[in-house]
Amino acid sequence: MGILSDYDTLREVTKNLSPPFMVVDLDTFDANARDLAGKARAHGKKLRLASKSIRVPALIKRLFEIDPETFQGIMCFSAAEARFLSDEGLDDFLVAYPSIVKQETENAIAVAKSGKTITLMVDSAYQVDAIDSQVRAASPELKLELCIDADMSLRRLGGLVHLGVQRSPIRSVQDFQALAEHIQTRDNVKLTGVMGYESQVAGLPDQNPFAPMQNFIKARVRRLSVKNCRRIRGEIADYLKANAIQIRFFNGGGTGSMAWTPTEPWLTEVTAGSGFLQPHLFDYYSEGHAKPAYCFALPISRFSAPDYLTVKSGGFIASGESSQDKAPIVHLPKGLETISAEGFGEVQTPLKNKSNVSTGPLGPIFFRPSKAGEIAERFNSYYLIEGGKVVEEVPTYRGMGRVFY
Secondary structure: OHHHHOHHHHHHHOOOOOOOEEEEEHHHHHHHHHHHHHHHHOOOOEEEEEHHHOOOHHHHHHHHHHOOOOEEEEEEOOHHHHHHHHHOOOOOEEEOOOOOOHHHHHHHHHHHHOOOOEEEEEOOHHHHHHHHHHHHHHOOOOOEEEEEEOOOOEEEHHHOEEEOOOOOOOOOHHHHHHHHHHHHOOOOEEEEEEEEOOHHHHOOOOOOOOOHHHHHHHHHHHHHHHHHHHHHHHHHHHHHHHOOOOOOEEEEOOHHHOOOHHHOOOOOEEEEOHHHHOOHHHHOOOOOOOOOOEEEEEOEEEEEEOOEEEEEOOOOOOOOOOOHHHOOEEEEOOOEEEOOOOOOOOOEEEEEEOOOOOOOOOOOEEEEOOOOOHHHHHOOEEEEEEOOEEEEEEEOOHHHOOOOO
């Protein structure tokens, strides 16, 4: 863990910072980036950055500097975010979630007309028609790039058993063909990409200490899903080849599936995001993981009893199904734990001092978030540590006054 592994060292390095604050160990961040890029490059793949897992422009730009040959493009929240990042000097945006909101299409048009590359996600004919109509009305000379989102969830017994998220209705090569052919009939859009994201592989930890009884089932689901995803994506690749349909990219994967997804020969790129910073939820994968590259500090506000202390704030609960693993965990010093009756609170979080650790009257106490990017909505800036000292303070999206949905 480098600088983040020892409480006294980390406290000394950050002694001039006033909690709450977030710190990023750049040495570990860079090492994680090189490792993930190497996994993609070993199979001839490019690596697309999922910006929602970072939300700090300076760190996003740093990744492209680490390995400019392997890192290619950004997977965004929205076209508004893509336009913002385009203004920051970045390029090649894949908007990961469909939208037919007029303002989103206008943002995409603005990016495309600036000379940058942007691709919008679709999974239905009505989305294609809406985008095509909006582009024709605003900029009839333009053909906006589209990517088809193919569903990778695992379905059995005619759909009675569904393992994965409710995502795309494109669930077979026949569904894909129908939508691809529909795009070809439109004048102001064109098919340039395919994405198949396997959420029940990339986002399903199978060594979760908060739900140990489910780990065997999750591991089984992940193994079955790897085969299922390979089959579906392979059938789509065969269809594209048989019909001489040229696309610019074929995307798949996430941090939690980097052991498998890059091996598929038809994919041109894989996506990663959380593994650069490594929130604690991503520790719980059987095939290995990156090292924690960041943590946040909260100040001690009171000592309610000899073996208890309370920190100010702390209720930074991650999205998804409500469960214990969506809360932060105490990182340093060791020997502190939350109280089951209270957990992490909005304005205060009491901790039991099980090991009689010494923190001093001010602390601070360091924590790791559950998910990577969401925590950036709680801080205006991150402090960057390199070579054992704080070297820079950089703004988050929030700190720049930007919120994307």
